[in-house]
Amino acid sequence: MGEHETPADEPPTDEARAEAPVQHGCPVTDSRGQTVLHPTREQYVDVVKALADEGYGMCVDLVGVDYLLHPNRPVADGVTPERFEVVVNLLDIYNRRRIRLRVQVPEHDAVLPTLFDVHPGTEAMEREVFDMFGLSFDAHPDLTRILMPEDWDGHPLRKDYEVGAIPVQFKGAPS
Amino acid sequence: MTVSDPLVRPGYVATGEGGQEMRPRSEVTSAELLREVGAVLRLSEADAAALADSDPDVVGEIDPDLDDQTMIINMGPQHPSTHGVLRLMLELQGETVLRCKPIIGYLHTGMEKTGETLTYMQGGTNVTRMDYASPLNNELVFSMATEKLLGIDGDIPERAQWMRMLLSEMNRMSSHLLFMATNGMDLGAVSMMIYGWREREEVLRFFQKVTGLRMNHNFVRPGGLAADLPPGWRDDVLRILEMLPPRLEEYDTLMTGQPIWRERLQGVGVITPAEALALGATGPILRSTGVEWDLRRGEPYLHYEDVEFDIVVGSYGDAFDRYAIRLAEIRESMRIVHQILDKMPSGDYRIQDKKITPPPRARIDESMEALIHHFKIFTEGFKVPEGEVYVAIESPRGEIGCYLASDGSAVPYRMHIRAPSFVNVQCLPHMMRGGLVADAVAVISSIDPVLGEVDR
Structure with a gap:
């Protein structure tokens, strides 16, 4: 593991975070007392793997966020905010700790590597993010829509997808 | 419709909603199948050996006749014991379930939106x-x-x-x-x-x-x-x-x-x-x-x-x-x-x-x-x-x-x-x-x- 320059084996205390706000080579911030890592897309899978070795063996949640209407949100120093963000919540049940990853995904190249090989449980969650935000996951085994019908147009949780009256899109329905 | 058109497969298009569905084995490449059953984490050694030896790009490598022995049935979305509108596609060989894929979204109402x-x-x-x-x-x-x-x-x-x-x-x-x-x-x-x-x-x-x-x-x-x-x-x-x-x-x-x-x-x-x-x-x-x-x-x-x-x-x-x-x-x-x-x-x-x-x-x-x-x-x-x-x-x-x-x-x-x-x-x-x-x-x-x- 090349990213092990910083001591990352201890659960970070408040003092440790103030001194070394870097873990696995990515900036660390604190959000309401919760630890958040900000890896780049290139670091993303390696960081999740390194964290899995540290004990974060369970990926409880993977969420997409579309920051189209709120571009200047606070992120860590040195991180460029992009339109999309994928937020991964990892859990270490043996040491009872959680960590969160926020990965920036640019609009023009909305692709992330899949976490399926590290945490197979992200399969459905990544499909949901694909379905709702149109982010694709490289090498995902089954990247299809999961909640919306297969032939739906658009990605509903994007901020430029208007709520309101839309024509019925189901096959064969009178519209 | 020509014979080579995949849509002529009877029973496949009838309930078709495209890629969400589980595909028959003849259309699944062995690399995909390996990943799929790999996720199951419970691969028998014989299966693993058969998959490892097979060419990952060849379709239906495992057993070309398997499609004739297996059948894919739909369970749900309307079924009293699927607790609502859960739909399962089951690949059966006789009474045995080989593969299963849950298909969800029938009750999606955009609550997060x-x-x-x-x-x-x-x-x-x-x-x-x-x-x-x-x-x-x-x-x-x-x-x-x-x-x-x-x-x-x-x-x-x-x-x-x-x-x-x-x-x-x-x-x-x-x-x-x-x-x-x-x-x-x-x-x-x-x-x-x-x-x-x-x-x-x-x-x-x-x-x-x-x-x-x-x-x-x-x-x-x-x-x-x-x-x-x-x-x-x-x-x-x-x-x-x-x-x-x-x-x-x-x-x-x-x-x-x-x-x-x-x-x-x-x-x-x-x-x-x-x-x-x-x-x-x-x-x-x-x-x-x-x-x-x-x-x-x-x-x-x-x-x-x-x-x-x-x-x-x-x-x-x-x-x-x-x-x-x-x-x-x-x-x-x-x-x-x-x-x-x-x-x-x-x-x-x-x-x-x-x-x-x-x-x-x-x-x-x-x-x-x-x-x-x-x-x-x-x-x-x-x-x-x-x-x-x-x-x-x-x-x-x-x-x-x-x-x-x-x-x-x-x-x-x-x-x-x-x-x-x-x-x-x-x-x-x-x-x-x-x-x-x-x-x-x-x-x-x-x-x-x-x-x-x-x-x-």
């Missing part, structure tokens, strides 16, 4: 409808996330916290009682259905008295609760606590000890701890494999560190363990409720913070300012500082989490509920693999999915 248009005050009405069998836990996690964003999570009055615990545990009881009913019905113990609903109704009657509604309460709100407990609530709770033990013993007589019941459940739908953890399964599914993980103990919230209870774990990870765990959790919840009755403090049921708490009803009649204040809170809501949090609690089905991102306005910028059923449903293919089609119903039932929460 709706959540972005409702204020934090109104959000409870939305999230409470997700897991409709445990609405109070949904509201609780949403409220706790909002409070964390507001920075008032340490200031919630004691009585409010104990009331939340009381309601959460009563809700766990009602949800597990509902499971007893549906699980019994799915496995042919039809009279059990009536008993389960009967007992659940007693708990719901208590909820109706406290919150005004049987379900979808919107009672737990950011800052506390909507109202105090009504007079006589203690007697109602005690009545339920007295009524339940003999009824639960009836369940034991009717089901737990019965050879037929055991035959139907033991060894069915087995999942190992490694599989459950890899798939992100939580709640009774994870505990049935022997992993002692319950957020009430693992990351205590409210006052769970002040009450005594046991975390019930199984040892085989089969459907019987999951049934027994839920039955035992009803008893553990009753134990917790007994302690809550002893420890319930007096005091305020919501935080007295003018920014987020509406004025008391009586003040509205006499004060113009109170009326304006009330009006503003219920129309505009209250502003929540910028930031993002993830808060998780233990719902009857596992870890329910709420991810909130705020841009500083009165509505969440993004509201996401980490639904335990959504993740747990992924265990279905792994539990069913190699089992009998007759056991499929038992396996679905033992996951106890609530489709409102799966699809949101």
Whole structure:
């Protein structure tokens, strides 16, 4: 593991975070007392793997966020905010700790590597993010829509997808 | 249509919705199949050897004739034991399930999108409808996330916290009682259905008295609760606590000890701890494999560190363990409720913070300012500082989490509920693999999915 320059084996205390706000080579911030890592897309899978070795063996949640209407949100120093963000919540049940990853995904190249090989449980969650935000996951085994019908147009949780009256899109329905 | 057109495959296009569906083996490349069964983590050595030797790009390498021996059938979306509108595509070889794919989304109503248009005050009405069998836990996690964003999570009055615990545990009881009913019905113990609903109704009657509604309460709100407990609530709770033990013993007589019941459940739908953890399964599914993980103990919230209870774990990870765990959790919840009755403090049921708490009803009649204040809170809501949090609690089905991102306005910028059923449903293919089609119903039932929460 090349990213092990910083001591990352201890659960970070408040003092440790103030001194070394870097873990696995990515900036660390604190959000309401919760630890958040900000890896780049290139670091993303390696960081999740390194964290899995540290004990974060369970990926409880993977969420997409579309920051189209709120571009200047606070992120860590040195991180460029992009339109999309994928937020991964990892859990270490043996040491009872959680960590969160926020990965920036640019609009023009909305692709992330899949976490399926590290945490197979992200399969459905990544499909949901694909379905709702149109982010694709490289090498995902089954990247299809999961909640919306297969032939739906658009990605509903994007901020430029208007709520309101839309024509019925189901096959064969009178519209 | 030419012969080479894939659409001429009879039975494939008839129900076709495209790529969401499970494809026949002849159309699955062996590399994909390897990944798919690799996720199952339970590959027989012969299968693995056959897959490893095969050319990853050749379609249908494993057995070119397999399509003739297997058949893909649809179970659901309308099927009494799929608990709503869950659709399973099952690949069968005779009576044996080879592969299974859950197809969801039939109940998708865009609740997370709706959540972005409702204020934090109104959000409870939305999230409470997700897991409709445990609405109070949904509201609780949403409220706790909002409070964390507001920075008032340490200031919630004691009585409010104990009331939340009381309601959460009563809700766990009602949800597990509902499971007893549906699980019994799915496995042919039809009279059990009536008993389960009967007992659940007693708990719901208590909820109706406290919150005004049987379900979808919107009672737990950011800052506390909507109202105090009504007079006589203690007697109602005690009545339920007295009524339940003999009824639960009836369940034991009717089901737990019965050879037929055991035959139907033991060894069915087995999942190992490694599989459950890899798939992100939580709640009774994870505990049935022997992993002692319950957020009430693992990351205590409210006052769970002040009450005594046991975390019930199984040892085989089969459907019987999951049934027994839920039955035992009803008893553990009753134990917790007994302690809550002893420890319930007096005091305020919501935080007295003018920014987020509406004025008391009586003040509205006499004060113009109170009326304006009330009006503003219920129309505009209250502003929540910028930031993002993830808060998780233990719902009857596992870890329910709420991810909130705020841009500083009165509505969440993004509201996401980490639904335990959504993740747990992924265990279905792994539990069913190699089992009998007759056991499929038992396996679905033992996951106890609530489709409102799966699809949101």
